[in-house]
Amino acid sequence: MKYPREAIKRFTAVQILVFYYFLAIAFSFFLLNLPGVYKPGIEVKFIDSVFTAVSAVSVTGLTPISIGDTYTSFGIAMLMVVLQLGGIGVMSLGTFFWLMIKKRIGLRERQLMMADHNQYELAGIVQLIRQIVQLIFTIELVGGLIFTVYILNDFETFGEAFLNGLFMAVSATTNAGFSLDNASLQPYFNDYFIQICTMILIVLGAIGFPVLAEVRYYFSRNKRKNFRFSLFTKITTVTFGFLLVFGAVMIFILESMNSFKGMAWHEKVFTALFHSVSSRSAGLTTFDVTQFSNATDILISSLMFIGASPSSVGGGIRTTTLAIAVLFLISFARGQEVIHVFHRQIKIVDVFRSYAVILLAGLMVLIAVVVLLVTEPTLPAHALLFEITSAFGTCGMSLGITSELSITGKIIIMVLMFIGRVGLISFLFTLGGRTQKPHYHYPKERVIIG
Amino acid sequence: MKYPREAIKRFTAVQILVFYYFLAIAFSFFLLNLPGVYKPGIEVKFIDSVFTAVSAVSVTGLTPISIGDTYTSFGIAMLMVVLQLGGIGVMSLGTFFWLMIKKRIGLRERQLMMADHNQYELAGIVQLIRQIVQLIFTIELVGGLIFTVYILNDFETFGEAFLNGLFMAVSATTNAGFSLDNASLQPYFNDYFIQICTMILIVLGAIGFPVLAEVRYYFSRNKRKNFRFSLFTKITTVTFGFLLVFGAVMIFILESMNSFKGMAWHEKVFTALFHSVSSRSAGLTTFDVTQFSNATDILISSLMFIGASPSSVGGGIRTTTLAIAVLFLISFARGQEVIHVFHRQIKIVDVFRSYAVILLAGLMVLIAVVVLLVTEPTLPAHALLFEITSAFGTCGMSLGITSELSITGKIIIMVLMFIGRVGLISFLFTLGGRTQKPHYHYPKERVIIG
Ligand SMILES: [K+]
Numbered sequence: 001m002k003y004p005r006e007a008i009k010r011f012t013a014v015q016i017l018v019f020y021y022f023l024a025i026a027f028s029f030f031l032l033n034l035p036g037v038y039k040p041g042i043e044v045k046f047i048d049s050v051f052t053a054v055s056a057v058s059v060t061g062l063t064p065i066s067i068g069d070t071y072t073s074f075g076i077a078m079l080m081v082v083l084q085l086g087g088i089g090v091m092s093l094g095t096f097f098w099l100m101i102k103k104r105i106g107l108r109e110r111q112l113m114m115a116d117h118n119q120y121e122l123a124g125i126v127q128l129i130r131q132i133v134q135l136i137f138t139i140e141l142v143g144g145l146i147f148t149v150y151i152l153n154d155f156e157t158f159g160e161a162f163l164n165g166l167f168m169a170v171s172a173t174t175n176a177g178f179s180l181d182n183a184s185l186q187p188y189f190n191d192y193f194i195q196i197c198t199m200i201l202i203v204l205g206a207i208g209f210p211v212l213a214e215v216r217y218y219f220s221r222n223k224r225k226n227f228r229f230s231l232f233t234k235i236t237t238v239t240f241g242f243l244l245v246f247g248a249v250m251i252f253i254l255e256s257m258n259s260f261k262g263m264a265w266h267e268k269v270f271t272a273l274f275h276s277v278s279s280r281s282a283g284l285t286t287f288d289v290t291q292f293s294n295a296t297d298i299l300i301s302s303l304m305f306i307g308a309s310p311s312s313v314g315g316g317i318r319t320t321t322l323a324i325a326v327l328f329l330i331s332f333a334r335g336q337e338v339i340h341v342f343h344r345q346i347k348i349v350d351v352f353r354s355y356a357v358i359l360l361a362g363l364m365v366l367i368a369v370v371v372l373l374v375t376e377p378t379l380p381a382h383a384l385l386f387e388i389t390s391a392f393g394t395c396g397m398s399l400g401i402t403s404e405l406s407i408t409g410k411i412i413i414m415v416l417m418f419i420g421r422v423g424l425i426s427f428l429f430t431l432g433g434r435t436q437k438p439h440y441h442y443p444k445e446r447v448i449i450g
Numbered sequence: 451m452k453y454p455r456e457a458i459k460r461f462t463a464v465q466i467l468v469f470y471y472f473l474a475i476a477f478s479f480f481l482l483n484l485p486g487v488y489k490p491g492i493e494v495k496f497i498d499s500v501f502t503a504v505s506a507v508s509v510t511g512l513t514p515i516s517i518g519d520t521y522t523s524f525g526i527a528m529l530m531v532v533l534q535l536g537g538i539g540v541m542s543l544g545t546f547f548w549l550m551i552k553k554r555i556g557l558r559e560r561q562l563m564m565a566d567h568n569q570y571e572l573a574g575i576v577q578l579i580r581q582i583v584q585l586i587f588t589i590e591l592v593g594g595l596i597f598t599v600y601i602l603n604d605f606e607t608f609g610e611a612f613l614n615g616l617f618m619a620v621s622a623t624t625n626a627g628f629s630l631d632n633a634s635l636q637p638y639f640n641d642y643f644i645q646i647c648t649m650i651l652i653v654l655g656a657i658g659f660p661v662l663a664e665v666r667y668y669f670s671r672n673k674r675k676n677f678r679f680s681l682f683t684k685i686t687t688v689t690f691g692f693l694l695v696f697g698a699v700m701i702f703i704l705e706s707m708n709s710f711k712g713m714a715w716h717e718k719v720f721t722a723l724f725h726s727v728s729s730r731s732a733g734l735t736t737f738d739v740t741q742f743s744n745a746t747d748i749l750i751s752s753l754m755f756i757g758a759s760p761s762s763v764g765g766g767i768r769t770t771t772l773a774i775a776v777l778f779l780i781s782f783a784r785g786q787e788v789i790h791v792f793h794r795q796i797k798i799v800d801v802f803r804s805y806a807v808i809l810l811a812g813l814m815v816l817i818a819v820v821v822l823l824v825t826e827p828t829l830p831a832h833a834l835l836f837e838i839t840s841a842f843g844t845c846g847m848s849l850g851i852t853s854e855l856s857i858t859g860k861i862i863i864m865v866l867m868f869i870g871r872v873g874l875i876s877f878l879f880t881l882g883g884r885t886q887k888p889h890y891h892y893p894k895e896r897v898i899i900g
């Protein structure tokens with residue numbers, strides 16, 4: 001009872017988020033079960049209906065049912081509403097909490113922070129959500145119109161083409177990864193225009209709202225000299241870019257002699273690049289991923305585990321967590337006491353947070369693998385790992401086992417999607433490591449490690 | 451060139467260790483290829499001969515050849531010599547480096563350390579090795595004689611029984627896990643006397659020399675009130691005990707309805723307990739482990755990855771690394787700024803070391819899995835993970851794929867056995883985090899994590 005204010009703040013942040021998500025799941029379930037949502041004659045099991053609602057709110061995209069075969073046009077419109085609730089919801093809340101923390105530090109380190117006071121930081125939660133909604137809707141609408149015009153000839157009416165084009169744009173921007181075609185984007189395997197547009201939308205959704213806001217602010221001002229991109233923007237953008245290139249190169253190398261055999265070089269390059277981008281958190285595919293070798297499966301699992309930027313539509317441990325871990329490792333190996341990057345010093349508490357996030361996330365995945373191996377004895381270990389990291393990274397790629405999961409298995413995957421999306425781990429620790437001052441100190445003693 | 455003394459010290463510690471091991475491997479290869487070592491008519495490939503030498507020096511026990519079918523009595527005697535080189539070698543060097551670090555801290559924190567100055571800390575390297583050799587030889591000889599008497603009736607001569615009994619004791623104490631019988635200890639599935647003796651020897655080897663030394667010191671003194679067990683001893687013993695119980699309970703639960711079906715309760719208990727103990731780093735088995743379910747395979751892989759105590763005959767990330775990680779996680783979740791355990795405070799640098807060890811080890815296992823999936827396309831992912839963690843934990847349990855590995859695969863496993871044994875990761879970081887003081891400080895800036 002000694003730090004009630006801290007305790008309340010902490011409790012409230014987690015509470016708001018979890019409460020928002022439970023509410024959003026319930027509301028999504030309601031929307032997706034309205035009369036006229038399902039096509040005539042279609043029956044969906046209760047567990048699968050809940051699963052789809054959780055998957056949609058967490059913009060993961062894993063689903064035991066076929067979207068195109070199940071939903072009417074009205075149903076698809078409802079699904080798009082749910083994707084907005086999921087994508088914009090967490091992007092807003094995530095950014096808001098982040099600004100709260102930043103502001104609190106600002107009180108202590110005001111001098112240093114002055115240089116970083118970008119306009120969007122001053123906004124309240126309402127203005128912030130307004131900005132995010134505006135930005136995302138603009139991106140989705142522009143993307144949707146481009147898609148609509150491009151695919152117009154494939155459909156009988158403009159309305160039908162627009163529904164499909166908009167869904168493609170919404171699914172890509174919110175990184176939901178749902179697709180009206182059961183084969184995801186595989187029909188567009190040779191359509192690089194669609195692929196490039198989709199990849200751009202995926203990156204815009206997954207790079208994190210603060211990055212988009214800073215970039216927009218940068219281009220809207222004449223006095224650019226006084227503007228400094230935040231450390232967060234620099235770290236997450238570099239890490240994001242590195243992961244895209246690294247993933248693409250690795251998939252290219254691993255599959256060139258396997259499933260890519262016989263492809264033209266540009267097909268190999270695009271297939272590798274697209275699935276690397278998609279593994280950030282979109283989950284769309286242009287290729288039958290079950291044909292990938294086991295080595296590629298493990299690689300993509302690792303990429304999905306890392307996930308997207310914080311304050312984005314993506315999940316996983318997040319790019320910054322990986323970046324801090326790598327920076328720590330390099331500094332530690334060099335024997336440096338402080339971690340410097342982009343002329344800034346990383347705070348110790350952030351190193352600790354990255355440690356906690358990686359430990360907990362790793363442990364969670366390990367436990368999930370063991371439990372699913374028990375509940376799904378017929379499914380191979382690497383496919384389960386793929387499904388688990390896909391859920392935690394809210395990615396939604398699958399080796400095709402989602403519909404084969406038992407009810408227990410589906411519940412576990414739902415919980416992982418929830419945790420991956422909320423980033424519960426990180427929010428639990430957002431205020432960690434700073435609340436309790438000890439009243440006494442024991443003497444320090446070294447322990448042999450490793 | 452600013453910290454030459456530190457740099458030299460650091461370089462030397464790693465150098466001594468790596469140099470010792472390369473020398474030991476070369477010498478072992480020489481010993482295991484002397485005339486009269488192989489049975490007549492036996493041909494062993496060069497790669498398999500090197501593999502066995504590395505496996506023996508690192509007391510891992512993985513081997514692509516059958517020990518009993520390949521070596522003569524003289525060969526088995528040579529193998530025992532190699533196991534001593536491996537087991538006692540690293541135990542001595544590991545303890546010595548640990549004392550070096552402790553002494554250096556002692557200069558700074560002499561007052562606090564006085565209470566902990568146990569006798570063995572004052573010993574030099576020569577006296578230390580003498581103590582360790584004395585202790586290990588005593589344990590092995592007592593164990594060997596007990597085994598010899600017990601199995602006497604199964605052999606024609608006392609000499610033959612003694613060779614077998616001594617080998618069993620040496621293999622258990624050094625946690626080598628080699629066995630003259632191709633089925634390991636499976637013939638003793640119902641012999642609980644052999645199993646209990648073997649488990650005791652395994653634990654004595656894997657608990658860490660400092661623990662044994664402190665216990666002996668404790669019992670050799672009358673003034674026990676002034677003696678305090680070191681934090682290391684307390685942490686490693688508690689963690690070791692917890693892992694034994696946790697592993698046994700989990701194996702029992704996971705296999706009761708699978709491979710243990712139809713067994714009596716005491717058979718289930720002993721089989722579960724024995725393989726939990728063995729996964730610390732011994733690798734001996736009383737049961738066909740390929741019959742375990744995939745869930746148990748992943749569980750045992752995790753246990754082998756953790757490994758044994760530092761300064762012991764075992765490998766892995768070590769018990770203390772796990773303990774510090776768990777303590778950190780609990781403290782962090784509670785928002786405590788310092789980590790207290792057993793009335794002592796854990797140093798921040800040790801938390802950082804545990805982070806570095808876990809990150810690097812995890813990354814190494816991940817990379818090894820991906821590479822082996824490429825080089826061994828026909829072998830299942832979970833069996834490769836099992837083999838990899840078995841090598842890194844110098845455990846030596848296998849799902850039977852060692853002899854099926856390609857040459858590249860064998861080389862990777864050899865490297866992992868080497869790293870697991872030397873604890874290269876930890877030694878690289880032993881002096882890490884303390885050498886370079888920065889000449890300037892950048893302003894600190896927070897980053898969104900996870
Ligand atoms: K997704």
Ligand SMILES: [K+]
Nearest residue numbers: 510625732845
């Ligand atoms: K072993």
